[in-house]
Amino acid sequence: MSTYQKVSVPSDGQKITVNGDLSLNVPNHPIIPFIEGDGIGVDITPVMKAVVDAAVDKAYHGKKSVVWMEAYCGEKAATIYDGEYLPDETLEVLREYVVSIKGPLTTPVGGGFRSLNVALRQQLDLYVCQRPVRWFEGVPSPVNHPELTDMVIFRENSEDIYSGIEWKAGSAEAKKVIDFLQNEMGVTQIRFPEECGIGIKPVSKEGTQRLVRKAIQHAIDHDLPSVTLVHKGNIMKFTEGAFKEWGYELAAERFGATLLDGGPWMTLNNPKTGNEIIIKDVIADAFLQQILMRPADYSVIATLNLNGDYISDALAAEVGGIGIAPGANKGGSVAVYEATHGTAPKYAGQNKVNPGSLILSAEMMLRDMGWTAAADLIISGIQGAIANKTVTYDFERLMPDAILLSTSEFGKAIIKHMDA
Numbered sequence: 033m034s035t036y037q038k039v040s041v042p043s044d045g046q047k048i049t050v051n052g053d054l055s056l057n058v059p060n061h062p063i064i065p066f067i068e069g070d071g072i073g074v075d076i077t078p079v080m081k082a083v084v085d086a087a088v089d090k091a092y093h094g095k096k097s098v099v100w101m102e103a104y105c106g107e108k109a110a111t112i113y114d115g116e117y118l119p120d121e122t123l124e125v126l127r128e129y130v131v132s133i134k135g136p137l138t139t140p141v142g143g144g145f146r147s148l149n150v151a152l153r154q155q156l157d158l159y160v161c162q163r164p165v166r167w168f169e170g171v172p173s174p175v176n177h178p179e180l181t182d183m184v185i186f187r188e189n190s191e192d193i194y195s196g197i198e199w200k201a202g203s204a205e206a207k208k209v210i211d212f213l214q215n216e217m218g219v220t221q222i223r224f225p226e227e228c229g230i231g232i233k234p235v236s237k238e239g240t241q242r243l244v245r246k247a248i249q250h251a252i253d254h255d256l257p258s259v260t261l262v263h264k265g266n267i268m269k270f271t272e273g274a275f276k277e278w279g280y281e282l283a284a285e286r287f288g289a290t291l292l293d294g295g296p297w298m299t300l301n302n303p304k305t306g307n308e309i310i311i312k313d314v315i316a317d318a319f320l321q322q323i324l325m326r327p328a329d330y331s332v333i334a335t336l337n338l339n340g341d342y343i344s345d346a347l348a349a350e351v352g353g354i355g356i357a358p359g360a361n362k363g364g365s366v367a368v369y370e371a372t373h374g375t376a377p378k379y380a381g382q383n384k385v386n387p388g389s390l391i392l393s394a395e396m397m398l399r400d401m402g403w404t405a406a407a408d409l410i411i412s413g414i415q416g417a418i419a420n421k422t423v424t425y426d427f428e429r430l431m432p433d434a435i436l437l438s439t440s441e442f443g444k445a446i447i448k449h450m451d452a
């Protein structure tokens with residue numbers, strides 16, 4: 033067992049390991065690293081752990097348990113590791129223990145250090161950001177039929193403008209790039225070249241196809257009716273447009289999809305059920321109105337990094353907001369589960385916000401570990417707490433007659449309703 037500088041490894045648990053086919057070997061008492069997170073991390077992470085522990089205990093009566101191990105990133109890491117926000121040790125821990133969960137981390141806007149969330153995804157090559165969006169009965173929503181929204185977003189997590197290749201307006205680097213574009217590449221369209229920031233958007237065939245492959249495989253495994261490639265390929269032809277082309281190509285070459293009515297949409301038979309899966313595409317701005325007007329037409333969504341970021345918060349709003357929208361970052365053999373929302377600094381330390389997003393991320397984690405009975409108990413607990421109108425401020429302010437609960441009280445309400 034590795035020894036770490038600051039992370040203390042519990043003596044009473046075992047490691048999850050990965051088989052050759054990328055399935056997991058999950059011992060009965062797995063060590064699962066968690067990162068508390070900045071801002072409201074301090075409020076939601078302990079509640080998530082308590083809910084998971086209760087669900088696992090209720091489901092397996094002590095035969096299984098999660099052995100939590102704290103790892104550090106963000107502001108807490110900086111205090112422990114002498115100013116380092118993302119210590120190498122943290123990356124090692126997340127890699128070595130395979131499955132982990134994290135709270136939100138702060139990213140300064142317009143300057144300062146780059147996103148730690150993005151850095152974790154890139155350094156661990158967690159190329160899929162999987163974000164399911166479903167409605168729980170009773171959750172307040174701005175749409176008339178929130179039950180029609182049932183989608184899973186597969187957001188490409190390693191490329192696009194999130195690569196962080198950009199130069200500040202007026203810097204020597206920006207000037208050099210602009211000079212190269214104008215003088216060696218014949219570019220004439222930079223409207224105001226004098227004081228102009230420059231960003232680069234890399235999108236590759238390999239990056240696209242590994243993401244689209246996971247999205248189509250998800251539709252096959254869960255017998256879902258369609259996979260939609262969402263892109264802005266009319267404007268960004270060789271990045272977003274190529275994403276669409278490479279996505280269709282992968283569907284044909286890897287999964288045997290054929291053109292539907294002459295294309296570009298495609299069709300394939302689910303090899304597990306025989307049901308049809310439609311592979312289609314839609315331009316991103318139109319998609320943002322389609323999800324409000326015709327959400328039932330969409331199921332699995334495959335999209336690039338920035339589109340996926342926007343789409344996940346927009347879709348979350350339809351089913352109750354980012355307080356309840358879960359997510360997972362997955363690579364070949366490592367997965368880091370995390371809430372969709374950020375650090376909500378104005379609520380930090382107030383025991384006020386909804387822990388639902390992180391709890392449902394843990395629910396995804398347990399399901400992926402094969403601990404289905406515990407995952408089901410979390411779902412029934414959340415359904416019960418909401419049906420009884422005992423909710424946190426974000427739901428309470430929109431639900432007539434609801435009882436306002438704190439973060440920790442909502443966790444207790446979930447636990448109370450687990451048997452329901």
Ligand SMILES: NC(=O)C1=CN([C@@H]2O[C@H](COP(=O)(O)OP(=O)(O)OC[C@H]3O[C@@H](n4cnc5c(N)ncnc54)[C@H](OP(=O)(O)O)[C@@H]3O)[C@@H](O)[C@H]2O)C=CC1
Pocket residue numbers: 072135136137138139140149353354355356370371372373374375376377385386387388389426
């Ligand atoms: N994966 C990550 O770690 C992420 C990190 N971030 C980072 O978080 C910081 C703050 O970002 P910001 O844009 O303000 O976005 P946040 O998601 O932190 O907050 C925006 C608003 O969403 C609502 N909200 C967020 N979380 C919850 C919750 N758990 N329960 C109920 N409501 C919630 C609140 O709405 P209301 O005001 O209406 O109550 C809040 O003011 C930034 O540094 C950003 O970079 C952002 C996204 C993801």
Ligand SMILES: O=C(O)CCC(=O)C(=O)O
Pocket residue numbers: 137138139147148149150341372
């Ligand atoms: O890294 C950040 O600060 C923001 C990340 C984000 O918005 C997301 O993961 O959806």
Ligand SMILES: [Mg+2]
Pocket residue numbers: 341342345372
């Ligand atoms: Mg986001």
